[in-house]
Amino acid sequence: MTIQTKPPAAASVRASNALPDPVAIRLTILDMLYRAKASHLGSSMSVVEMLVAIYGSTRVEKIRDRAPDRSRVIVSKGHCAAATYATMGHFGIIPMALLDTYHTDHSLLAGHVSHAVSGVEHSTGALGHGINVAVGCAIGLRARKVENATALALVGDGEIQEGSVWEALMLASHLKLNNFVALVDNNRISSITDTAKVLDMRPLAQRFAGFGLGVREVDGHDVTAILSAIRELTAGDRPGIIVCNTIKGKGVPFAEDQPIWHYRSLNDELYAEAKAALVAAARRA
Amino acid sequence: MRGQIIDAVFERMARNADVFFLTADMGINLVEKFAEKYPARFLNVGIAEQNLVGVSAGLANLGFRPFAYTISNFVVHRCFEQIRNDIGIHDYPIVLLGTSTGYDNAPLGPTHHIIDDWGALKAIPEIDIYCPSSVSYAGFLVDHLLNTGRPAYVRIPKGAYKTPASTDHVVMLPGGRQDTILVSYGTCAQDCLAAQSRDPALAVLVVNRLRPLDEEKLADALAPYRRIIVVEDHFPSTGLYGSLCEVLVRHSLRGGLHTLAPRDYALDVGTSNAYFHKKHGLDVESILAAAALH
Numbered sequence: 001m002t003i004q005t006k007p008p009a010a011a012s013v014r015a016s017n018a019l020p021d022p023v024a025i026r027l028t029i030l031d032m033l034y035r036a037k038a039s040h041l042g043s044s045m046s047v048v049e050m051l052v053a054i055y056g057s058t059r060v061e062k063i064r065d066r067a068p069d070r071s072r073v074i075v076s077k078g079h080c081a082a083a084t085y086a087t088m089g090h091f092g093i094i095p096m097a098l099l100d101t102y103h104t105d106h107s108l109l110a111g112h113v114s115h116a117v118s119g120v121e122h123s124t125g126a127l128g129h130g131i132n133v134a135v136g137c138a139i140g141l142r143a144r145k146v147e148n149a150t151a152l153a154l155v156g157d158g159e160i161q162e163g164s165v166w167e168a169l170m171l172a173s174h175l176k177l178n179n180f181v182a183l184v185d186n187n188r189i190s191s192i193t194d195t196a197k198v199l200d201m202r203p204l205a206q207r208f209a210g211f212g213l214g215v216r217e218v219d220g221h222d223v224t225a226i227l228s229a230i231r232e233l234t235a236g237d238r239p240g241i242i243v244c245n246t247i248k249g250k251g252v253p254f255a256e257d258q259p260i261w262h263y264r265s266l267n268d269e270l271y272a273e274a275k276a277a278l279v280a281a282a283r284r285a
Numbered sequence: 286m287r288g289q290i291i292d293a294v295f296e297r298m299a300r301n302a303d304v305f306f307l308t309a310d311m312g313i314n315l316v317e318k319f320a321e322k323y324p325a326r327f328l329n330v331g332i333a334e335q336n337l338v339g340v341s342a343g344l345a346n347l348g349f350r351p352f353a354y355t356i357s358n359f360v361v362h363r364c365f366e367q368i369r370n371d372i373g374i375h376d377y378p379i380v381l382l383g384t385s386t387g388y389d390n391a392p393l394g395p396t397h398h399i400i401d402d403w404g405a406l407k408a409i410p411e412i413d414i415y416c417p418s419s420v421s422y423a424g425f426l427v428d429h430l431l432n433t434g435r436p437a438y439v440r441i442p443k444g445a446y447k448t449p450a451s452t453d454h455v456v457m458l459p460g461g462r463q464d465t466i467l468v469s470y471g472t473c474a475q476d477c478l479a480a481q482s483r484d485p486a487l488a489v490l491v492v493n494r495l496r497p498l499d500e501e502k503l504a505d506a507l508a509p510y511r512r513i514i515v516v517e518d519h520f521p522s523t524g525l526y527g528s529l530c531e532v533l534v535r536h537s538l539r540g541g542l543h544t545l546a547p548r549d550y551a552l553d554v555g556t557s558n559a560y561f562h563k564k565h566g567l568d569v570e571s572i573l574a575a576a577a578l579h
Contacts, residue, residue, distance in 0.1 A: 072346065137344075164335040164336065168339065171330055
């Protein structure tokens, strides 16, 4: 199978005003997961626009070059590694060819994000870790007097059941860290069933507001809306959190809103079906 | 020794702009000066130890050298996963300063008995582990930690012990004859030194750095002895006794290795660590009796 997307040349960073096409990224993710017979299709597909907006809000060349004054992107829900690496590839932070090694022997691209991959700030996988590290980065950026850089954490709506997440939010709020923004992938499905059936946290936005955060709630598949929310929040006087309403498995009809696609891998038939759906979506776009 | 270490960190902050001090709301009348003099490099994260470690990792990402302070059991046991993932896997030069060891908090009950802390961290290869046995070593330690730049846990006993007045990781205090040697660290080293003063024939080996062990030096020191008694306020299998079992096997040493250590958690109340040292055979009389018995 070949990747039919048109990615940028290896390690050449895109201009910040030309964001990668989410459908092209989904096609890349699909190929990575199919080749590797890997899981986490659902959560990888739900976060694509969020990742595009997150990296799109930063100076990605600084992330690629490990500049000290770069923004820190922490993918706290580390199981969306395929989406993270694919997005980094489309932004030119890592070479696209590297994606071919996902989930293979001797590769550094494991099923959860790893700082062994250049451009990744922090290895995650156990939930409720990355957001705390991101708050530490925000404190560090402030202590270093770094302007125009933010600490951005991508967390899952199941992940926020971890108590450590709220420790991070309490501190961010107390310190009024307006250089910190968390984005919640509110796909409403956690590990094995609907998030609300496990622990009903609705209305999420009000819970976060009660912790003193600046809150926005947006369509999590609208890059422009997420980008606007990030910019508004970082211009404010307190840490921000964006509830991004998403569809788990977005773009792959048989996987949308289906908890089992946290675990299942693609066979030939389902891969072809998924690819046809994504290619059709690309044509419509 | 807590004061020596905290003061040393405070002093180094004047010279090293990367040193960052964090506390999980512990250290009354001790940490306030950090907030006053270095407000940008001091942080009380609140009673939130998981966040203490995670935030420290974020600061390390920015190039800071975090010293994270709270009571030993709070940071080690609650934060094992954070220490493994956010410090160990990343090899971040974060120093966990854990105050209290063994039965320092004796009457506070078993949740505050720190007898299984460093053994838990021994399972994480990246974390260096120290337990200063004297103010001399405590005073030396902060510079050593800054120089090594390694992830570390410092188990800080209550008490300001003047002996052994050495900054060596391993301190040999020979006895009158090469027969029996006591091996210990932290507060229990004092019991061993007191036993030696009663029976000068006993040798004492004090180990200030518990990992990495100075294995060659230890093997050379222990080789002549027929009886090696490890005295520690920590469970033996995961403590120094366990570590020395490996050393003796690796170096084909034939000395008999014996342990004086707690074996389980205590629900009975003791008002000082003397109560529990006596109960578990860590007091001077028990040490002398064990030395005579073996």
